[in-house]
Amino acid sequence: MELDRTDFKKNFQRVTTGLYGVDIEECSPSQLYTVLGTLIKAYAGEDWNKTKKYYEEEQVKQLYYFSMEYLPGRMLKSNLLNLDLLDTVRDILKDMHLDLDELIQAEVDPALGNGGLGRLASCFMDSLASLGIPGAGDGIRYKYGLFQQKFIEGHQVEVPENWLRNGNVWETRRENKAVIVRFGGQAYLYEDANGHLVPFYQNTQNILAVPYDTAVIGYQNEIINTLRLWSAEIPPHEEIHYHNLADQQSVNQLTEVLYPDDSNYEGRLLRLRQEYFLCSAGIQSIIRYYKKMDRTMQEIAEYVAIHINDTHPALCIPEFMRILLDEEQMSWGQVWEITKKTMSYTNHTIMQEAMEKWPVYMLEETIPRVYQIIEELNRRQIEKKIPLYGEEMAYRTAIIQEGHVNMAHLAIIGSHSVNGVAQLHTNLLKHEVLKEFNQLYPAKFNNKTNGITQRRWLQLANEELTALLDRKIGTEWKKNPAELKIFKSFAEDEETLNELAEVKLKNKKRFAAYVKEALDIEIDPTALFDVQIKRLHEYKRQLLNVLHIIHRYFDIKENPEKDIQPRVFIFGAKAAPSYLYAKYVIKLINSVAKLVNEDHAVGDKLKVIFVENYGVSLAELIIPAAEVSEQISLASKEASGTSNMKLMLNGALTVATLDGANVEIRDHVGDDNIFLFGLTAEEVYQYYQDGTYQSREIYETNPQVRKVLNALIDGTIPDVLEEGHVIFDSLVNDNDEYFILKDFDSYLRAQEKVDELYQDPHKWNQKSLLNIASSGPFSADFTIKRYADEIWHIDSVLPEEEQHMHHEPM
Ligand SMILES: *Cc1c(COP(=O)(O)O)cnc(C)c1O
Numbered sequence: 001m002e003l004d005r006t007d008f009k010k011n012f013q014r015v016t017t018g019l020y021g022v023d024i025e026e027c028s029p030s031q032l033y034t035v036l037g038t039l040i041k042a043y044a045g046e047d048w049n050k051t052k053k054y055y056e057e058e059q060v061k062q063l064y065y066f067s068m069e070y071l072p073g074r075m076l077k078s079n080l081l082n083l084d085l086l087d088t089v090r091d092i093l094k095d096m097h098l099d100l101d102e103l104i105q106a107e108v109d110p111a112l113g114n115g116g117l118g119r120l121a122s123c124f125m126d127s128l129a130s131l132g133i134p135g136a137g138d139g140i141r142y143k144y145g146l147f148q149q150k151f152i153e154g155h156q157v158e159v160p161e162n163w164l165r166n167g168n169v170w171e172t173r174r175e176n177k178a179v180i181v182r183f184g185g186q187a188y189l190y191e192d193a194n195g196h197l198v199p200f201y202q203n204t205q206n207i208l209a210v211p212y213d214t215a216v217i218g219y220q221n222e223i224i225n226t227l228r229l230w231s232a233e234i235p236p237h238e239e240i241h242y243h244n245l246a247d248q249q250s251v252n253q254l255t256e257v258l259y260p261d262d263s264n265y266e267g268r269l270l271r272l273r274q275e276y277f278l279c280s281a282g283i284q285s286i287i288r289y290y291k292k293m294d295r296t297m298q299e300i301a302e303y304v305a306i307h308i309n310d311t312h313p314a315l316c317i318p319e320f321m322r323i324l325l326d327e328e329q330m331s332w333g334q335v336w337e338i339t340k341k342t343m344s345y346t347n348h349t350i351m352q353e354a355m356e357k358w359p360v361y362m363l364e365e366t367i368p369r370v371y372q373i374i375e376e377l378n379r380r381q382i383e384k385k386i387p388l389y390g391e392e393m394a395y396r397t398a399i400i401q402e403g404h405v406n407m408a409h410l411a412i413i414g415s416h417s418v419n420g421v422a423q424l425h426t427n428l429l430k431h432e433v434l435k436e437f438n439q440l441y442p443a444k445f446n447n448k449t450n451g452i453t454q455r456r457w458l459q460l461a462n463e464e465l466t467a468l469l470d471r472k473i474g475t476e477w478k479k480n481p482a483e484l485k486i487f488k489s490f491a492e493d494e495e496t497l498n499e500l501a502e503v504k505l506k507n508k509k510r511f512a513a514y515v516k517e518a519l520d521i522e523i524d525p526t527a528l529f530d531v532q533i534k535r536l537h538e539y540k541r542q543l544l545n546v547l548h549i550i551h552r553y554f555d556i557k558e559n560p561e562k563d564i565q566p567r568v569f570i571f572g573a574k575a576a577p578s579y580l581y582a583k584y585v586i587k588l589i590n591s592v593a594k595l596v597n598e599d600h601a602v603g604d605k606l607k608v609i610f611v612e613n614y615g616v617s618l619a620e621l622i623i624p625a626a627e628v629s630e631q632i633s634l635a636s637k638e639a640s641g642t643s644n645m646k647l648m649l650n651g652a653l654t655v656a657t658l659d660g661a662n663v664e665i666r667d668h669v670g671d672d673n674i675f676l677f678g679l680t681a682e683e684v685y686q687y688y689q690d691g692t693y694q695s696r697e698i699y700e701t702n703p704q705v706r707k708v709l710n711a712l713i714d715g716t717i718p719d720v721l722e723e724g725h726v727i728f729d730s731l732v733n734d735n736d737e738y739f740i741l742k743d744f745d746s747y748l749r750a751q752e753k754v755d756e757l758y759q760d761p762h763k764w765n766q767k768s769l770l771n772i773a774s775s776g777p778f779s780a781d782f783t784i785k786r787y788a789d790e791i792w793h794i795d796s797v798l799p800e801e802e803q804h805m806h807h808e809p810m
Pocket of ligand 1: 071114115116117119533534535614615616619640641642643644646
């Protein structure tokens, strides 16, 4: 985008006084950020409007991506980059004695997601717009979203994240597009004059869903899509029904907090109401838009694709049916075919406790008409499957089982496509977890390995590495990440390897400065930086990491003369507030950190840094500084992972189990450039079958394991009396559900190899370079291209020569 510099300065001045009534000099960085955001949003407005008009006039097929979570991170810098204004604006602000980077830092991260699932949705938004694919996101505008994490004496404490405190410059409230969502009451069917069954609703609670739209700016292509987040309000003219406080609160509550748990659902009713609120508001608005076109409802699947990100928005299926049946008066048979054609579903987990199941009575009470439709769907499904597959199979794959609605079953039956998020995960779905469904509908199952946007995770987060790549391989990789592989040809070039090492060192120093400022801990930027950043969960095995740290600590203490490679272990992780065990692990890591960091005999040989409140912005700071990427989940448990991809892209070497997308990372980078360890998924399943794993045996026979575990309970690690015992028990007495002791030895050996390789900077840098050069296939651009081609059947609106996706790398 072209900018007139004088104009821009004038406008900046004008907006400043307009918003705040003072001079620029008197504004805080946060206010100046708001000024700049307001201006940039206005500059982008024209393309936003143009894109919307184009989609509407050309009647292009559009995707609607439903997700209960998004994790977009800060938007100012990303928007500047995608509008091609980053350098220009930085320069103009410098003229005005303002520091763009200070303004960028003043933006608050939207707290709209938990972790990987929400971040994936945001990477997908960025890729859709950047590829010129008409695709909108639907989500909830949580007023507080996910909690803010604080550590008090090493314990996680959750405090409200009031991220909208200073407003949100990027959003546009669209009151005129609001819809009514109905809850509760009774729904009766009666026959109208034409013989159609129409529902009559009584005593419902009506809530106004107001959309807030945010521009999703494509990468330097003038395409701007929309992320639509819904907020609950009391409907105008119905205030009289809300005279008591409890009813008012039930509306406000609806879009206040994100369930701080992406793996198991407690608390329940509010979460169910949130899910239906999103689905109903989103589907109503899609149908209203579609009806503006001069098309019949029969053809809607040719113009609309609806994707549900995990089962949380699976109520889209019966809600869509409800509208076609009740309001469009279509027949069941027709509606059913159209619904399946329109809907597609991504499965994100095989963890049983994360599979959503809603008690029937809750659905009956909360959304009676929608439940009727689910019940009828279930009845017809069973009736159809019994003669084909027998009773047992029909009931095993039913939507309603033992008084619960199985949302995964609903999502599979109601969609034409079910995808896993990495090859291994998809195989497990097809042959283990959902094998019955794979027998019923083999054609529905497919794999779409997750991806990440190289724009945020390289161009924005690592400007130094971006500049190095530009100098070495040109700039085409930014539009076509497959070109990153050209960097391989520099693997023997000493100068390039040194420059790469310099870039890494600069990023490490930047992170070290943050650590000094935030935690008042000095870390040596020449030590090896080892990173594990992700939600805290037993299957992700942060515990394995910290057991290795304890082992290392003993080694240093017992062998003061030994030449040990200095290492800084970096953690970032939030635990679900109700997930006690995960919180114990946080406390343990913090206690080990305190012990190690304050031990003068240890010095720089070992430091442990646990950053508070891990989120996208911290990830952007940590990942460019990382040298080792810890991807150590128990094989078969991590569906894909995406931090593994971000870290690889930034030149970290991966220590990994063969889990999720680690398998594909290994395939691309080669066995020599990754440190593998541990059981395979197949071996894990074999153990489940035989039931022969005995963790206590390892404790009793392996002196290294015994020593480390004893430290949990004998007072060696300060202040973990309760935590230490619970963790010890789970590992020794409760048979170590995640095979931590089983994998411990092999993990230590992998870590020894890491230390050894680090002694040879040439070899290390070479492997780092090869990781960067092999990461192109993990661009979300390729992932989205596959979804668009194979699931949604939606084309880019850009001319062929601007699509830049010449070679498919996988
Ligand atoms: C990428 C990302 C994740 C996902 O990390 P995994 O290691 O794949 O679980 C979670 N949180 C944030 C903030 C991220 O950027």
